[in-house]
Amino acid sequence: MPTVGRILVDEVQIKRRVDELAAELGSAFQSRQPMTVLAVLTGSFIFVADLCRRLQIPHRIGVVRASSYRGATVDPSDLHTDLSLAPDVRGRHVLLVDDILDTGATLARLVREIAALQPASITTAVLLRKIGRQTVPIEPDYVGFDIPDLFVVGYGLDYNDDYRHLPYIAALEQETAAT
Numbered sequence: 409m410p411t412v413g414r415i416l417v418d419e420v421q422i423k424r425r426v427d428e429l430a431a432e433l434g435s436a437f438q439s440r441q442p443m444t445v446l447a448v449l450t451g452s453f454i455f456v457a458d459l460c461r462r463l464q465i466p467h468r469i470g471v472v473r474a475s476s477y478r479g480a481t482v483d484p485s486d487l488h489t490d491l492s493l494a495p496d497v498r499g500r501h502v503l504l505v506d507d508i509l510d511t512g513a514t515l516a517r518l519v520r521e522i523a524a525l526q527p528a529s530i531t532t533a534v535l536l537r538k539i540g541r542q543t544v545p546i547e548p549d550y551v552g553f554d555i556p557d558l559f560v561v562g563y564g565l566d567y568n569d570d571y572r573h574l575p576y577i578a579a580l581e582q583e584t585a586a587t
């Protein structure tokens with residue numbers, strides 16, 4: 409069973425960065441209304457909850473789902489998306505928010521699928537971006553933090569649905585065998 413290791417981003421750093429992002433997004437969306445924030449479940453729920461309360465622009469909030477099996481390896485073919493819970497975004501300016509950009513497959517797929525719903529525009533924001541992991545060419549418009557290539561948990565991010573409640577982002581560590 410892996411354990412929670414080193415803290416990469418603490419509560420204070422998260423709060424400060426979310427404040428900055430909310431201010432930047434507020435200015436950017438001043439001229440892009442009406443606005444709809446789409447949270448990618450489940451990992452982004454805490455980030456979105458904090459971000460939207462600081463966003464000084466009226467907006468609707470909706471959710472989409474994405475899941476991919478992640479154990480020791482990642483199989484990109486095993487990506488499932490579900491837009492059935494999303495509100496109608498036709499003609500609206502969408503801010504798509506995910507927890508982390510890893511290979512880029514999830515965000516790229518969701519952007520493509522949301523584009524088919526004919527929004528006025530799509531802007532993407534991720535709390536975290538793993539350095540050196542992107543295999544699908546997509547650049548998020550807004551990034552909270554660049555982090556090293558480690559599996560991380562906390563602030564919404566999970567390992568088998570555990571650890572989402574942690575108020576910080578920490579690396580998950582494989583327990584080394586006792587010697």
Ligand code: IMP
Pocket residue numbers: 451474476506507508509510511512513514515558559560561565566567
């Ligand atoms: P991508 O499609 O490879 O970019 O992966 C993005 C999704 O994988 C995110 O929405 C997360 O749900 C999940 N993910 C990727 N890396 C991590 C991690 O280090 N911790 C927890 N979830 C992760």
Ligand code: MG
Pocket residue numbers: 448449450451452474506507508
């Ligand atoms: Mg996710």
